[in-house]
Amino acid sequence: MHSPALVYHPCYSLLELPERHRYPIGKYQWLYQRLQDIGAPPEIFHQPDPIHPSQLHHTHCPEYITQLCRGQLDAKAMRRIGFPWSAQLIERSLTSLGGTLLTAQLAMQQGMALHLSGGYHHAFYAEGSGFCLFNDLVFAARSLQQQGVKRIVIFDLDVHQGDGTALLVADDPSIITCSVHCEKNFPYRKQQSDWDLSLPATIQDDDYLQQVEQALHCLLNWFQPELVIYDAGVDCHQQDELGHFQLSTNTLFQRDLLVLSSCQQRQIPVAAVIGGGYQRDLAALTQLHLQLFKAAFTLNDLALASKIKT
Template sequence: MARSLTPLIYHPCYSELALPANHRYPIGKYRSLYQQLLALGVPESGFLQPAPVTAAALSTLHDPAYVEALCQGTLDSKAMRRIGFPWSEQLIKRSLTSLGGTLLCAEQALQHGLALHLSGGYHHAFYAEGSGFCLFNDLAFAALSMQQQGVGPVLIFDLDVHQGDGTAALFTANSGIITASIHCEKNFPARKQRSDWDIGLDKDCTDASYLEAVSQSLDNLLRWYQPELVIYDAGVDIHQQDDLGLLQISTAGVLARDTLVLQRCRDAGIPVAAVIGGGYQRDLNALTAVHLQLFKAAFAQQGSGLWREIET
């Protein structure tokens, strides 16, 4: 498997969405993360810019009527409130482009062994409805696209603090795409779906027990299913300072988790497409610092000196 500079996927539109004042979603984190990586020495040539997914392509995963209503701005107001964003053309552009980013990330991972997407993790989107800031499910779309190209099994390893309920529901009848979620049990969504592998952690879970759950889960899943690709949701809303998380994982714990996942998969010869997932600290600099731990783990794995520049 070729090992070169880890491909990084990013588009400026990720942070170009105008939201109401005091909106809960930290839309600026994508640009902040990109700028921090440039400041650390990542060259602009290290970033690949994705193209948006078409509505027709997306309709292979989601209800075509739902896709059309969202893209045309005719989805009813109750459904938009469930998603959590006001409708705009820019919202659709960034959503479709982010899906294209996770797809490109998966394609690059198959070529290079590892690729990282500076967005993604929209796992609360179901077949015909969105929820929790998720319009369309990029994890599911990338996995299904890879399966249609003959890759499989595909493991979606979701370590966001919230259960990947939409992803689980979408693949209930698809044995070639394995869904796994390790999340805070007493957190959104209130109604959980059934993944192929679920672990609901107690509130205030700390580093040691969390890392044990991740380690044992990943070892079992890799052994049982022998995936040809892992799509990894590296959400940092598990962090002890996250406003929506409820777990007590330190920054060092986040780094240890990401290092564990990337190293175990590399040792097994399995490509990893990683997305940054959730993270909701209002302090954008603090939030960016936690998201950077995924990149620190990746840079250390590839032997790049850049990892020494990222604080834990």
């Protein structure tokens, strides 16, 4: 066995935001540095190139793409996204899209790949929302379709429903969407995924894992996808400032191990993105995102896995 491919670009955290901005932009660099600290070999890291905006035409409205990239969206639309416009923001977004696409391509080649960014599931066809400019999950799925992949599952365990994802592929039976999320949380107007599990904020760790396992195994056994794109958001953790679940760190690890091992056992390629996570304490937040990598290393490199705390 060998370590899974990891995808990262330094620009992910190189975005100047107003002081006390809600988005923890530094977490990507912290995560990369922590993986280096535990001895993740340099050769497993891959650096993506930014995509060209025209590559997004199969996912988003061309007029929206042009206006956003040129800084011509009105103030209301930018407030809905949640970031002030800058050329840096666009470059970072296009690079992260390239990163999720590269992660999916590497997963098809190697069986498993993890992106140190991604999960921008609130972006719709002609508008952004909730810190999401473009939908990298759907973009990667559509791009892999063009490369011959016929059945794809987007399995979204971010605490917030993947509303943009659900609506973007609502009419495409070859891309199945599943969202397991908190019923009373953003977005307040939910869309209809192929499989939605809206769970109460009071759900306990064991019940949550059971619900995730049942949904995942039903999807894998019924749809038999050629690729799973997994959004491993950690904003369902008990210390998250924008989530309402009370899940433990160990539950995040067990959840990620369940998803990755279920795909590996069935020889289904899995491309994972780190998704949402909102704490101002970047060290604590990084430790939560590391659970995805601990799960992947547990399946492929126990020596590295042992260096990450649960």
